[in-house]
Every structure is written in C-alpha cells, then in structure tokens.
Amino acid sequence: MDRNTKRHLKDIDKHVPYDEMKVRKQAGKIRRAMRKGKGEVPRDNRVTEDNWETLLDLHGQTPKRASIADIAASLQPDTADVQVSDADYATAPIVISVGSGRCRVFDATDDGGVERDVVVPQEIAVRQKSALAVGDRVRIEEESGIWRLREILPRHTVLARPDPFHAHLQRLIAANVDVVIHVVSVKAPPLRPRLIDRFLIAIQRGGAQPVICVNKVDLIDDEELLGMELERLDVYRKLGVPVIACSTKTREGLDELRAQVQGKMSALVGHSGVGKSSILNALNESLQLATNTVHRKRSTGRHTTTASTLYDFGDGTYLIDTPGIREFGLWDLDRESLRDYFPEFAEPSELCRFTNCTHVHEPDCEVKDRVEAEELDDGRYETYVRLWEDLAS
Numbered sequence: 001m002d003r004n005t006k007r008h009l010k011d012i013d014k015h016v017p018y019d020e021m022k023v024r025k026q027a028g029k030i031r032r033a034m035r036k037g038k039g040e041v042p043r044d045n046r047v048t049e050d051n052w053e054t055l056l057d058l059h060g061q062t063p064k065r066a067s068i069a070d071i072a073a074s075l076q077p078d079t080a081d082v083q084v085s086d087a088d089y090a091t092a093p094i095v096i097s098v099g100s101g102r103c104r105v106f107d108a109t110d111d112g113g114v115e116r117d118v119v120v121p122q123e124i125a126v127r128q129k130s131a132l133a134v135g136d137r138v139r140i141e142e143e144s145g146i147w148r149l150r151e152i153l154p155r156h157t158v159l160a161r162p163d164p165f166h167a168h169l170q171r172l173i174a175a176n177v178d179v180v181i182h183v184v185s186v187k188a189p190p191l192r193p194r195l196i197d198r199f200l201i202a203i204q205r206g207g208a209q210p211v212i213c214v215n216k217v218d219l220i221d222d223e224e225l226l227g228m229e230l231e232r233l234d235v236y237r238k239l240g241v242p243v244i245a246c247s248t249k250t251r252e253g254l255d256e257l258r259a260q261v262q263g264k265m266s267a268l269v270g271h272s273g274v275g276k277s278s279i280l281n282a283l284n285e286s287l288q289l290a291t292n293t294v295h296r297k298r299s300t301g302r303h304t305t306t307a308s309t310l311y312d313f314g315d316g317t318y319l320i321d322t323p324g325i326r327e328f329g330l331w332d333l334d335r336e337s338l339r340d341y342f343p344e345f346a347e348p349s350e351l352c353r354f355t356n357c358t359h360v361h362e363p364d365c366e367v368k369d370r371v372e373a374e375e376l377d378d379g380r381y382e383t384y385v386r387l388w389e390d391l392a393s
C-alpha cells in the first residue's frame with residue numbers, strides 16, 4: 001500500500017462506522033488465514049459485505065456489533081477538513097454511480113469531460129456502500145489502461161439512511177450535496193407533514209440545506225382546498241425552508257425549483273411515487289439541449305446495485321436521483337440536540353419555569369402553553385415529543 005492510499009484510508013476512516021472498520025480489519029485476517037490454507041477457501045475469495053460474517057465464522061471469529069454511540073460518533077461530517085473553494089476539489093472527478101467493486105466517475109478535466117469506469121481497491125470495496133457514495137469527489141489513477149480509485153476527498157455533507165438489514169449501520173445515499181429537495185405530493189400519496197419533520201432533521205444533520213417540493217398540485221382542482229393543504233406547510237416557510245408547489249403535468253413551480261438547484265449539487269429524496277423521476281425528467285428536458293448530460297448508463301457487471309445516480313446539468317449544476325427512501329437515520333441525535341431542530345421553541349423556552357425544561361413533562365412550560373394557544377404548530381410539537389421519547393437522554 002503506498003503512502004497516499006494509507007493516508008486516504010486513514011482519512012475516510014473518520015466517516016466509516018465502527019462496525020465496518022472492523023470488517024476491514026477482519027478482512028485482512030481472513031485473507032491471511034486463507035493464504036495459510038486454514039478453513040475452507042470460498043470459491044469467490046473476495047471479502048464482501050455480504051459474506052464477511054460467514055467468512056469470519058469460518059475462520060473462528062465472532063462478529064461483534066457496534067453500539068449506537070460508536071456509530072453516532074463516526075457519523076459527523078468533517079466540515080473542518082474541507083476546502084470547497086479549492087480549485088483542485090472542484091475539478092476532481094465526481095462519482096456518478098457506485099457498483100460492486102467499481103464506480104463510474106465523471107472526469108471534467110479530460111477534453112470537455114468523460115465518464116470512466118473505475119476499479120475500487122479491495123480495502124474500500126469491502127465496505128464500499130458506506131465508504132463511497134454518489135457525489136464523492138475522488139482522485140483516480142491509470143495503471144496499464146485500468147483506472148483505479150486512489151483517494152476519496154473529504155466530504156462537506158452526507159446523506160445516509162439505515163441499512164435495511166442492519167438498522168444500526170449507515171448506508172450513504174449521497175455525498176457533498178448542497179441542497180436536498182424533499183419531494184412530497186399533495187395527493188397520491190397524501191401530504192404527511194410529520195414525515196417532513198423527520199426528513200428535515202436528517203437533511204440538516206447531514207449538513208445540507210433543505211427544500212420542500214410539493215408535487216402533483218394539479219390533482220386538487222379546488223383552489224381553496226389546495227390552498228388549505230399548502231397552508232399546512234406554512235410552518236416550514238416561517239422556519240426559512242423554501243416550499244415549492246409544483247406539478248410536472250402543468251409545469252407549475254419548475255422554474256422556481258430550477259432556481260433552487262442552479263449551480264449546486266442537489267439530491268431529490270422522498271417516498272417512491274411522489275414524482276422524483278418525473279421532476280428530474282421535467283427539469284432535464286429543458287436543460288438537456290444545452291448541456292452535457294451524464295447518461296443513465298451504468299457500469300457493467302451483474303452485481304451492479306446502484307442506489308443513487310448523479311446527472312450533470314452543466315454549469316456546475318448536479319442533480320442526484322435517489323431511490324425511494326422511507327426513513328432517514330437519526331443515529332447521532334440525542335434529546336439535547338433535538339431542540340436545535342426546533343428553533344421555534346428557543347424564544348418561548350426562555351419563559352419556561354425550568355431553565356433546562358424539556359417541554360415534555362414539566363409544569364409551567366411556555367412551549368406547551370403556546371402550542372395550546374395555537375401560537376406554535378401542534379404537529380411539529382407532536383413530532384418533537386415522539387422523537388424525544390424515542391431518543392436516549
């Protein structure tokens with residue numbers, strides 16, 4: 001391993017859950033054991049995240065689970081490290097899709113930009129789904145005609161969700177996203193503001209700026225009814241979160257949406273069926289003519305399980321399409337920091353009887369009083385209490 005690779009591995013370790021770091025360490029042990037001929041050598045002797053537990057078992061090791069606290073500690077985005085203004089960073093190849101043992105990057109420095117298939121070194125491939133994400137800026141090197149990943153540059157934001165099989169592990173959905181557009185629909189599926197609350201916390205926690213996009217407004221003909229539905233989102237506007245009502249059918253709101261993503265890296269997130277792909281197509285249609293769009297084409301290989309895909313709209317505008325996400329992880333959240341995501345409680349909390357009032361069970365709580373007086377949104381308060389109850393103190 002050369003010095004650069006070592007440095008890079010050390011660097012990304014900061015973003016890697018404890019459990020996954022263990023896998024990497026154990027992978028070394030497994031490989032050594034296999035070389036010595038101990039245990040049965042699997043036909044495909046690559047250590048992957050699907051077989052590592054079996055392999056550990058085979059070689060007499062018991063996998064241990066990381067505690068939530070360990071994982072939480074490893075999740076903080078490393079903002080201090082990043083110099084986003086660095087020209088180097090801006091021109092570094094960008095990951096547009098991630099497959100098994102490979103990724104596809106867009107390299108803007110090469111003759112107007114090219115897409116390349118890049119081999120991901122074993123050390124990263126082992127825990128690739130959490131170590132490498134769409135949106136990552138990377139350094140690559142060509143060796144005998146094969147491009148290899150050498151370094152993942154520090155991230156300034158992360159968007160992650162719980163692993164479907166190991167809820168305590170994170171799966172990176174995208175990296176370095178400036179804006180996350182939470183797409184919801186007024187109808188089919190219906191609007192659920194309580195879900196928005198949770199998405200907002202996860203987005204802000206990862207360091208990105210949230211935007212709410214309410215799609216399918218064409219489905220409610222009655223203006224008054226539509227107005228009432230949209231009013232339910234006024235609370236977010238008051239909190240400074242842009243709320244854009246749109247329809248891919250009537251094209252309403254698309255210009256406003258385009259203005260939000262211009263010159264930035266943005267990701268569309270939300271439940272499946274709310275219209276993320278339709279929005280992307282609607283935005284793409286007008287931009288495609290003038291720009292160098294990164295195609296949906298993915299790296300070959302039967303194990304390709306691309307979760308998110310990045311599209312280059314030109315002029316520094318990137319859009320990431322993500323799979324339907326039901327839930328974001330709120331691993332690194334405790335009761336104390338939960339309050340930071342309800343800034344509307346800050347001013348009234350100064351009038352609570354107890355200075356450290358949690359606004360859940362204390363008497364003479366100004367927050368609760370204002371909720372009862374309908375001066376604070378009761379739905380947001382309900383989310384706060386539910387999360388507070390779910391979280392450890």
Ligand code: GDP
Pocket residue numbers: 215216217218219246247248249250271272273274275276277278279324
């Ligand atoms: P995704 O799963 O979030 O990517 O959602 P899709 O883009 O696949 O859209 C799901 C369904 O909603 C499709 O049948 C779309 O035609 C429909 N749809 C998307 N946008 C709109 C809209 O603005 N109005 C209406 N009426 N239907 C829409």
Ligand code: ZN
Pocket residue numbers: 349352353357358359360362364365366367368
């Ligand atoms: Zn209180």
